[in-house]
Amino acid sequence: MLNQAPVQEPTLVGGWSPFQPLTAQDKEVFSEALNGFVGVSYTPNSVSTQIVAGTNYRYKCTASMPPSEVIWEAVVEIFAPLNGKPYITGIVRI
Template sequence: METQDLVVGGWTKYHALTPEDQKVFDQAMEGFVGVKYNPQEVSTQLVNGTNYRFRCEATMPPADVVWEAIVEIYAPIDGQPHVVSIHRI
């Protein structure tokens, strides 16, 4: 892990998802219907918990239209991760 990854309050560079990142994404998106978000990479920020910015490919079946979106998720130290916002880019 690089030193910059440990800076409290600073965002990491976007990087490939770890299994833990994927678990946080899946927990936060559980029950979400409509648009399907497929995370491609993630940036994190250590706060009182962890903020995540997942860069995703988004699709809305049955259409073949694909766009990019940022899904922001907050994972508290104790508790369930949840979606804070979703921005189409």
């Protein structure tokens, strides 16, 4: 019997990737999109992407509103167009 490598399911075109650790590029997109955002503080923990005419990002984050010690989970949705600055498209508390 041959040892076979596990088969990975391909990501469907237009489908979302599984959540995974952030790369340097993911962190840069998040930082650029939230530059100047005030109020709630979001710390990204993992990311899922969808390739379209640009890239959609879903960041699972820990959220807080300083100086309060209350912490919750949220998904910050960002769109990075092919040309131009990434921007927030939605924030969902989970």
